Amino acid sequence: MTDNQTLPTALAPFTLTGKVALITGAASGLGKATAGLFLDVGAKVVIADLDADGARATAAELAGKGPTLGVGMDVSDEAAVQAGFAAAAAAFGGVDILVNNAAYRGKANTMDMSVAEWDIMHAVCARGSFLCLREAVKQMRGRGGGAIVNVSSMSAQHPTIFPNMHYDSAKAGVDAITRLAAVEFAKDGIRVNSVLPGGMATPGPDKMRAAQAAGGAVIAGPATIPGRNPMGRIADPIEMARAILFLASDAASYVNGAELLVDAGFTKG
Amino acid sequence: MTLERIFGVADRKALVIGATPVGQATTALFNALGAEAELADIVPGEAAIADAVSAFVARHGRIDVMVYAVTRIGTYALPTMSLDQWDQLHDANLRGAFLAMRATIPAMRTQGGGAIVAVSTMGSVHPVLKGNGAYGASKAGLNGLVRAAALDHAEDGIRVNAVLPGAVPVGDPPADMERLGGPAMQPGRADAGHGERGGRRERNRLPRVPGRTLHHGAGADARRRISDRLMKGLQSST
Numbered sequence: 116m117t118d119n120q121t122l123p124t125a126l127a128p129f130t131l132t133g134k135v136a137l138i139t140g141a142a143s144g145l146g147k148a149t150a151g152l153f154l155d156v157g158a159k160v161v162i163a164d165l166d167a168d169g170a171r172a173t174a175a176e177l178a179g180k181g182p183t184l185g186v187g188m189d190v191s192d193e194a195a196v197q198a199g200f201a202a203a204a205a206a207f208g209g210v211d212i213l214v215n216n217a218a219y220r221g222k223a224n225t226m227d228m229s230v231a232e233w234d235i236m237h238a239v240c241a242r243g244s245f246l247c248l249r250e251a252v253k254q255m256r257g258r259g260g261g262a263i264v265n266v267s268s269m270s271a272q273h274p275t276i277f278p279n280m281h282y283d284s285a286k287a288g289v290d291a292i293t294r295l296a297a298v299e300f301a302k303d304g305i306r307v308n309s310v311l312p313g314g315m316a317t318p319g320p321d322k323m324r325a326a327q328a329a330g331g332a333v334i335a336g337p338a339t340i341p342g343r344n345p346m347g348r349i350a351d352p353i354e355m356a357r358a359i360l361f362l363a364s365d366a367a368s369y370v371n372g373a374e375l376l377v378d379a380g381f382t383k384g
Numbered sequence: 385m386t387l388e389r390i391f392g393v394a395d396r397k398a399l400v401i402g403a404t405p406v407g408q409a410t411t412a413l414f415n416a417l418g419a420e421a422e423l424a425d426i427v428p429g430e431a432a433i434a435d436a437v438s439a440f441v442a443r444h445g446r447i448d449v450m451v452y453a454v455t456r457i458g459t460y461a462l463p464t465m466s467l468d469q470w471d472q473l474h475d476a477n478l479r480g481a482f483l484a485m486r487a488t489i490p491a492m493r494t495q496g497g498g499a500i501v502a503v504s505t506m507g508s509v510h511p512v513l514k515g516n517g518a519y520g521a522s523k524a525g526l527n528g529l530v531r532a533a534a535l536d537h538a539e540d541g542i543r544v545n546a547v548l549p550g551a552v553p554v555g556d557p558p559a560d561m562e563r564l565g566g567p568a569m570q571p572g573r574a575d576a577g578h579g580e581r582g583g584r585r586e587r588n589r590l591p592r593v594p595g596r597t598l599h600h601g602a603g604a605d606a607r608r609r610i611s612d613r614l615m616k617g618l619q620s621s622t
Contacts, residue, residue: 125416129391155386345538357390366391369550380538383531 128366132157135207136363137200139190139247140217142169144317145266147177148352149214149359154180156360158212161203163188165217182207190217190243191235200250209258212363213251215244215289216266220322222334224278233281240285244292248307252300260304262363265293266355267309267374273382275314276336290374297372306371308362313378314338315350338381346379394418398449399440401428401484405553406503407453420444428454428480437487446495450488452481452502458558459515469560470518477522478529485533489542497541502530504546514564 136153140146142164150160150173159182164170167187174185184206188199203210219239223232244265255261270279271286289309296307337343358377361367376382388394396419400411403425414421424436441447456476460469481502492498507516508523527546534544551568567573 123417125413126387126391129387152386152390345535347539360390369552380534380543383535384538 128368129361129364130156131212131360131364134158134211135161135203135209136212136214137161137163137203137210137247137251138214138216139163139188139243140165141214142166142173142185145312145315145352145355146214146216147173149216149356150183151177151180152353152356152360153212153363154183156364157181159183159207161186161199161207161210163190163199163217165189190215190247191238193246196243196246196250200247200254204254209254210251211255211258211261213247213261213263214266214359214363215247215263217243218266219285220282222278223281225280228278228281236281237285237288240282241288241292244289248292248296252296252303252305255305256303261306262367263296263305263307264359264362265289265307265309266359267293267311269311269313269376269378269382271311272374272376274336275338275381276334279336293374294372301371306362306367308367308370308372309374310355310358310362311374311376311378312355313350313376313381314344315352315355317352343384344379344381345384348379350377350379392417393449395420396448397440397444397446398422398451399424399437399447399488400451400453401426401433401436401480402452402454402503404453404455404503404555406455406549407451410451410453414449419449421449428476428483430483433480433483434487437484437491441491447488447491448498450484450492450498450500452484452500454480455503455505455554456558457519457554458561459513459564460518460560460562461515461564462517465518473518474522474525477519478525481526481529485529485544489533489537489540492542493537493540498543500530500533500542500544502526502544502546504530504548506548506550508548511566512568513566515562516566 131153134157136158138146138150138153138160141150141160141162146162146164150162153160154177160177162170162174162177162183162185164173164187167185170187171185174183177183184203186199186202189195200210217239219236221232221236223229248263251261251263267289268282268286269275270283271290274283290311293307293309300307355377358375362370362373362375393414394417396414398414398419398421400407400414400421401424403423407423411421411423422440426432426436437447437450454476456473458469458473485500488498488500504526505519505523506512507520508527530544530546537544
C-alpha cells in the first residue's frame with residue numbers, strides 16, 4: 116500500500132491517492148511498470164491486456180501493492196473495449212485515468228508490406244487509442260474530469276529505425292488524437308497528453324526483432340548507429356512510467372496537449 | 385519512499401536565476417521539498433551571473449540544479465520597435481541564459497552531472513500575441529540554446545530542458561509595451577483556464593473552464609467579469 120501519509124505536502128499533487136486508472140497493454144513491459152508505480156502512489160489499477168491470462172496474472176502479482184483488476188481486452192475491438200471499461204466501472208466505480216499503452220510491434224518492409232499488416236498496426240495503435248479514449252471520456256465526464264496519457268514514440272516525430280513506416284504513421288496518429296482531444300475535452304476537465312519514449316528495454320523490441328528476423332528484414336536507420344544516443348544507454352521502463360505518472364497526476368494540472376519526449380535527447384542529436 | 389525517489393529533490397543544491405513569479409514559486413517548491421534552493425534576483429549581465437553562480441557553488445559546494453527563470457516581456461510593432469527594445473528582450477531572455485549555462489556547466493561537469501531548466505514560452509513555437517517578434521525570437525533562440533546544450537553535455541551527465549508555459553503571470557509589463565491583441569486575447573481561446581501561481585486555492589478562484597463559461601454558462605455580467613479577468617491575466621503574461 117501507499118506510504119503517502121508521511122509525504123511532504125508539496126509532493127501531494129504527484130500522488131494518485133484514490134484515483135482509478137486503466138492501463139492497456141499492462142500485462143508486461145512499460146504497462147506493467149506503470150501499473151506498479153501507480154499502485155505505489157495510491158491508485159486503484161485496472162490491468163487490461165490482449166493476453167487475458169497475463170492481465171490476471173499481473174493483477175494478482177501486483178495486488179500486494181493495492182487494489183487491482185485484470186481484464187482481457189483487445190483494444191481494436193469496440194465491444195471488447197466497452198466490456199473492459201464496464202468491468203472497471205463495476206469494480207471501482209469508474210475511471211479517472213487512462214493510459215493508452217497497448218501497441219502492435221510488427222515490422223515489415225515498406226515495399227512488400229501487406230495491407231493487413233498496415234491495417235493491424237493502425238487498428239491497435241490508432242483505433243485502439245480512440246476507442247479507449249471514447250469510453251474513458253464517458254466515465255470521466257460523470258466524475259468531474261480526468262487525465263489521459265497516450266504512449267506514442269519518438270519515431271512519431273523523428274525517423275529512428277526502418278522498416279517502420281506503419282508504426283511511425285500510427286504513432287503520429289496517436290499524437291494527433293492527443294492534440295485534438297486536449298482541445299475538445301478541456302471543457303470537461305479532461306487533460307490529454309502524450310509521452311514519446313525512446314529506446315526501452317521491454318519485451319516489445321525483442322518481439323519486434325524476432326518478427327523481423329522471421330521475415331528476413333534487416334533493422335537499419337539512425338537508432339542503430341553506435342553512439343547515436345547522446346546519453347549512450349537504453350531506458351528502463353520505469354523511466355517512462357515516471358513521466359506517465361507526472362502527466363496523469365494533478366502535478367501536471369496545466370499540462371494539456373503536450374507531447375513529452377523521454378528519449379535521452381535522441382531527437383536532438 | 386517512491387514519490388521522493390521520483391520527484392523529490394531533498395538536499396539538492398538549486399540555484400534559480402530570475403525573481404519572476406515562476407522563479408519564486410519554483411524556489412519555494414524546491415525548499416518545501418527539502419532542497420537547498422536560492423533565488424538570484426539579479427539583472428542578468430555577465431559579471432552578475434558569474435558572481436551569483438560562483439558564490440552559490442562556494443556556499444554549497446556544488447550546484448545540482450540551475451533554473452533560468454528570467455523573463456522579460458514586451459510587445460512592440462515591428463516597424464517602430466527600437467533596437468534597444470529588441471536588445472533588452474534578447475539580453476534578458478537569451479543572452480542571460482547563455483551566460484548562466486556557461487557559468488554553471490563547468491561546475492556540473494566536475495561534480496559528475498546536474499540538471500538545467502530554462503523557462504521558455506508557448507509563444508516560442510506558436511503565435512500568441514501580436515507584436516511578439518522580439519520576445520518570440522528571443523525565446524525560440526532559447527529553445528535552440530537548450531537543444532544544443534542538451535546534446536553537447538549529455539555525456540557529462542547534464543540534462544538540459546526547457547519548460548514552455550502558457551498564460552502565467554510574469555510580473556509587471558514594461559511601461560513602453562504596446563497592446564496589439566492577438567490569438568491569446570480572443571475570448572474563450574484558453575482551453576483550460578489561467579495557470580495557478582499561488583497554489584490550489586488561488587487557482588480555484590479563477591475560471592477553470594472559461595471557454596464553456598463564456599459561451600454557455602453565466603449571464604452577460606458574469607461573462608464580462610470573467611473575460612476581463614482573463615484578459616488582465618493574459619496582458620501581463622506570455
